[in-house]
Amino acid sequence: xxxxxxxxxxxxxxxxxxxxxxxxxxxxxxxxxxxxxxxxxxxxxxxxxxxxxxxxxxxxxxxxxxxxxxxxxxxxxxxxxxxxxxxxxxxxxxxxxxxxxxxxxxxxxxxxxxxxxxxxxxxxxxxxxxxxxxxxxxxxxxxxxxxxxxxxxxxxxxxxxxxxxxxxxxxxxxxxxxxxxxxxxxxxxxxxxxxxxxxxxxxxxxxxxxxxxxxxxxxxxxxxxxxxxxxxxxxxxxxxxxxxxxxxxxxxxxxxxxxxxxxxxxxxxxxxxxxxxxxxxxxxxxxxxxxxxxxxxxxxxxxxxxxxxxxxxxxxxxxxxxxxxxxxxxxxxxxxxxxxxxxxxxxxxxxxxxxxxxxxxxxxxxxxxxxxxxxxxxxxxxxxxxxxxxxxxxxxxxxxxxxxxxxxxxxxxxxxxxxxxxxxxxxxxxxxxxxxxxxxxxxxxxxxxxxxxxxxxxxxxxxxxxxxxxxxxxx
Amino acid sequence: xxxxxxxxxxxxxxxxxxxxxxxxxxxxxxxxxxxxxxxxxxxxxxxxxxxxxxxxxxxxxxxxxxxxxxxxxxxxxxxxxxxxxxxxxxxxxxxxxxxxxxxxxxxxxxxxxxxxxxxxxxxxxxxxxxxxxxxxxxxxxxxxxxxxxxxxxxxxxxxxxxxxxxxxxxxxxxxxxxxxxxxxxxxxxxxxxxxxxxxxxxxxxxxxxxxxxxxxxxxxxxxxxxxxxxxxxxxxxxxxxxxxxxxxxxxxxxxxxxxxxxxxxxxxxxxxxxxxxxxxxxxxxxxxxxxxxxxxxxxxxxxxxxxxxxxxxxxxxxxxxxxxxxxxxxxxxxxxxxxxxxxxxxxxxxxxxxxxxxxxxxxxxxxxxxxxxxxxxxxxxxxxxxxxxxxxxxxxxxxxxxxxxxxxxxxxxxxxxxxxxxxxxxxxxxxxxxxxxxxxxxxxxxxxxxxxxxxxxxxxxxxxxxxxxxxxxxx
Numbered sequence: 013x014x015x016x017x018x019x020x021x022x023x024x025x026x027x028x029x030x031x032x033x034x035x036x037x038x039x040x041x042x043x044x045x046x047x048x049x050x051x052x053x054x055x056x057x058x059x060x061x062x063x064x065x066x067x068x069x070x071x072x073x074x075x076x077x078x079x080x081x082x083x084x085x086x087x088x089x090x091x092x093x094x095x096x097x098x099x100x101x102x103x104x105x106x107x108x109x110x111x112x113x114x115x116x117x118x119x120x121x122x123x124x125x126x127x128x129x130x131x132x133x134x135x136x137x138x139x140x141x142x143x144x145x146x147x148x149x150x151x152x153x154x155x156x157x158x159x160x161x162x163x164x165x166x167x168x169x170x171x172x173x174x175x176x177x178x179x180x181x182x183x184x185x186x187x188x189x190x191x192x193x194x195x196x197x198x199x200x201x202x203x204x205x206x207x208x209x210x211x212x213x214x215x216x217x218x219x220x221x222x223x224x225x226x227x228x229x230x231x232x233x234x235x236x237x238x239x240x241x242x243x244x245x246x247x248x249x250x251x252x253x254x255x256x257x258x259x260x261x262x263x264x265x266x267x268x269x270x271x272x273x274x275x276x277x278x279x280x281x282x283x284x285x286x287x288x289x290x291x292x293x294x295x296x297x298x299x300x301x302x303x304x305x306x307x308x309x310x311x312x313x314x315x316x317x318x319x320x321x322x323x324x325x326x327x328x329x330x331x332x333x334x335x336x337x338x339x340x341x342x343x344x345x346x347x348x349x350x351x352x353x354x355x356x357x358x359x360x361x362x363x364x365x366x367x368x369x370x371x372x373x374x375x376x377x378x379x380x381x382x383x384x385x386x387x388x389x390x391x392x393x394x395x396x397x398x399x400x401x402x403x404x405x406x407x408x409x410x411x412x413x414x415x416x417x418x419x420x421x422x423x424x425x426x427x428x429x430x431x432x433x434x435x436x437x438x439x440x441x442x443x444x445x446x447x448x449x450x451x452x453x454x455x456x457x458x459x460x461x462x463x464x465x466x467x468x469x470x471x472x473x474x475x476x477x478x479x480x481x482x483x484x485x486x487x
Numbered sequence: 488x489x490x491x492x493x494x495x496x497x498x499x500x501x502x503x504x505x506x507x508x509x510x511x512x513x514x515x516x517x518x519x520x521x522x523x524x525x526x527x528x529x530x531x532x533x534x535x536x537x538x539x540x541x542x543x544x545x546x547x548x549x550x551x552x553x554x555x556x557x558x559x560x561x562x563x564x565x566x567x568x569x570x571x572x573x574x575x576x577x578x579x580x581x582x583x584x585x586x587x588x589x590x591x592x593x594x595x596x597x598x599x600x601x602x603x604x605x606x607x608x609x610x611x612x613x614x615x616x617x618x619x620x621x622x623x624x625x626x627x628x629x630x631x632x633x634x635x636x637x638x639x640x641x642x643x644x645x646x647x648x649x650x651x652x653x654x655x656x657x658x659x660x661x662x663x664x665x666x667x668x669x670x671x672x673x674x675x676x677x678x679x680x681x682x683x684x685x686x687x688x689x690x691x692x693x694x695x696x697x698x699x700x701x702x703x704x705x706x707x708x709x710x711x712x713x714x715x716x717x718x719x720x721x722x723x724x725x726x727x728x729x730x731x732x733x734x735x736x737x738x739x740x741x742x743x744x745x746x747x748x749x750x751x752x753x754x755x756x757x758x759x760x761x762x763x764x765x766x767x768x769x770x771x772x773x774x775x776x777x778x779x780x781x782x783x784x785x786x787x788x789x790x791x792x793x794x795x796x797x798x799x800x801x802x803x804x805x806x807x808x809x810x811x812x813x814x815x816x817x818x819x820x821x822x823x824x825x826x827x828x829x830x831x832x833x834x835x836x837x838x839x840x841x842x843x844x845x846x847x848x849x850x851x852x853x854x855x856x857x858x859x860x861x862x863x864x865x866x867x868x869x870x871x872x873x874x875x876x877x878x879x880x881x882x883x884x885x886x887x888x889x890x891x892x893x894x895x896x897x898x899x900x901x902x903x904x905x906x907x908x909x910x911x912x913x914x915x916x917x918x919x920x921x922x923x924x925x926x927x928x929x930x931x932x933x934x935x936x937x938x939x940x941x942x943x944x945x946x947x948x949x950x951x952x953x954x955x956x957x958x959x960x961x962x
Contacts, residue, residue, distance in 0.1 A: 358931040365935035435940035436911035447922035456833040460840035465910035
């Protein structure tokens with residue numbers, strides 16, 4: 013972990029002069045990864061031209077805030093925008109072209125074909141280096157009636173604006189959410205907050221499919237407690253409209269669910285088509301294959317964010333787990349390397365957290381399901397411990413599932429659910445996984461303690477020590 | 488960090504049979520370290536006699552809860568007791584002698600002299616192994632009038648009971664706290680919560696002396712905001728009574744402060760006298776010197792908890808930083824080793840957190856002051872970042888100070904203050920310090936992100952990346 017000189021110091025000494033031939037970089041897509049790449053490149057090189065093409069009317073926004081825009085906790089779409097194109101032009105000398113879609117990349121010519129979506133005009137732009145940060149789109153299943161008014165996805169700021177607008181104009185009372193993943197959970201809370209009766213339909217037998225049942229069943233109980241109706245192991249066969257608006261969904265078993273608004277949140281699909289057409293390698297999920305330098309297989313072409321793979325430190329290979337934090341980090345690496353740097357994306361460990369009504373739910377590393385699929389020799393346990401000292405009022409139980417390598421005790425993953433103290437406790441495990449710690453190492457950590465914040469044996473320590481004991485007892 | 492087989496597996500394979508000669512262990516002091524040692528020994532060996540001598544009437548209580556007992560947030564002293572002596576006898580076959588003080592240890596004879604404080608009777612008990620877990624006592628300065636009624640320390644459960652009782656009977660309105668350390672801060676909140684006007688007198692120019700000024704000045708502002716009066720760089724020269732009760736304190740500069748109750752919280756002193764008299768080595772702070780096996784320099788005699796030193800992973804030597812978490816961990820190690828185990832206390836990194844009114848204040852590793860004293864070649868920075876996504880309501884700023892080795896970037900310490908999200912964020916740094924991570928490693932961690940819990944660049948990442956940049960820029 014610790015070397016005499018950090019690698020970034022070495023990187024710094026590499027002169028950015030070495031890439032003086034780079035005069036113009038092009039960024040395809042101006043949300044998290046794209047604007048991070050553009051900004052990082054500008055910090056390192058004041059002498060180059062930086063063009064960003066964004067097909068929508070918004071850049072640099074926090075897509076993770078969309079459920080809260082829709083629930084009206086956040087009033088205006090502009091609140092989600094970190095910086096606008098005027099800021100990027102004036103403060104960073106970055107040229108952002110809104111409503112401009114890159115429709116083709118020509119690696120041999122080092123150019124892109126760009127369509128102005130307002131005028132229809134097409135123009136070709138030369139580049140020296142390019143980064144594809146086209147993100148992902150919500151997957152829309154081919155259900156009969158899917159095109160009916162009142163059915164939305166929640167991925168882009170435009171999606172959020174349209175959904176919020178629909179709610180304001182039509183005052184829907186009954187909401188149906190298709191898919192019980194992270195977005196589905198957050199949208200269930202958001203729509204319940206604005207007073208709707210919420211129903212969720214999930215095709216799989218469990219909600220939050222990336223996590224294990226010992227944790228997700230607590231979340232299910234939370235949904236029920238908050239009067240959300242949940243249908244599992246079933247799908248919507250057809251949507252029925254009335255006066256042109258969605259009114260009903262028919263399930264596989266012909267059961268009918270009334271709905272004035274439908275949110276489709278069954279997954280994301282990388283926007284990798286123009287990359288594939290340009291001969292860039294795509295993986296089985298549809299994501300653009302990159303290495304830890306954020307390079308694709310085509311020289312001079314980088315990719316980052318929701319359209320690209322990310323190195324997974326536990327799986328020790330590239331994987332597709334699109335998240336905003338990763339997009340920002342990868343964008344910075346791509347931006348640096350495009351202008352001659354030598355940055356490396358250290359990788360993800362699979363950390364995620366979400367709020368579902370009164371619950372905090374989090375994961376990092378791999379689940380038991382993942383461990384099985386990946387062929388790890390693993391062992392796991394589940395503990396439940398108070399978030400505060402037993403005598404301090406207001407605490408609540410945190411349930412932790414830990415997964416470790418059976419032979420070494422190295423931690424592979426952690427999942428957590430509780431009413432408080434989950435969101436940042438998961439980061440202790442994320443840090444431990446990055447450091448390749450064992451359950452023994454974790455059980456001996458000097459974690460903070462004061463009665464309002466933790467018991468003297470933090471739930472983290474209890475979970476690690478219990479699993480350590482379980483490993484020892486099986487010998 | 489990761490070896491093929493964990494060391495505890497090796498430890499487990501060592502047979503506890505090897506210490507079959509151990510027939511009786513004696514534990515001197517029955518709070519955190521003592522009862523942890525006794526319990527661990529019992530788990531490993533069902534065939535030995537375990538005697539615990541406790542000079543007070545209480546064992547196994549959470550001393551950190553005392554401010555909340557006094558503030559009446561916790562109603563009864565019994566709420567702070569995890570398990571009573573009946574539980575230990577019936578469930579763990581551990582003999583606890585309350586009101587029994589060990590007044591001498593005779594290593595040559597392998598015996599202790601014990602005084603029954605109720606009857607005055609003295610008895611000698613043989614032991615095979617012994618652990619000294621006598622804890623610490625509040626330091627009481629030789630101020631004129633210190634013996635007047637209404638002046639309290641807050642260390643033992645008895646202290647808490649007496650203070651609470653005094654408040655109930657005398658309804659004091661003006662409280663004076665001597666010493667602005669952790670206990671002083673918690674007591675300021677506790678006494679303000681029960682409606683008193685609170686004044687703090689601190690001898691040093693800064694409060695919370697183990698932390699740096701960039702953090703403590705935010706805490707000072709918090710005290711002022713909560714109408715606590717603060718006198719720094721001054722001491723109490725004399726207490727004045729009226730009708731036998733404290734009424735006034737005279738400062739060095741002859742200023743007078745009215746007070747109906749006084750809390751003295753200027754530090755702790757290890758209860759190491761009987762150890763010293765028995766020829767056990769004591770360090771310059773008065774703490775019993777131990778190694779990582781919790782052995783003293785005298786064979787067969789162990790020590791753990793507030794009376795003993797603890798291995799500090801950043802300083803790479805034994806240090807005296809008494810805390811409940813450490814006492815529990817050290818007690819377990821001592822208990823295991825007394826009955827033939829081979830456990831090792833991995834050490835502390837100096838983590839602590841406290842709640843001061845609406846603020847969470849935390850530290851881990853060493854402060855800049857420590858780094859100077861210890862001769863580290865260090866660099867530090869301070870950042871201030873929101874606890875939540877900028878657009879999500881209810882967030883507040885977290886200020887983080889980071890200290891790292893200048894040449895390697897290895898993290899040496901972190902301090903934090905804010906209204907939320909501090910208590911467990913500090914544990915990410917505690918984990919990183921244990922793993923000997925650099926600021927670069929930390930800046931690339933895959934930490935959890937969702938708008939209600941963190942910005943997309945967590946304050947931890949911002950702090951690490953800023954310090955990384957600062958190190959690079961100085962080259």
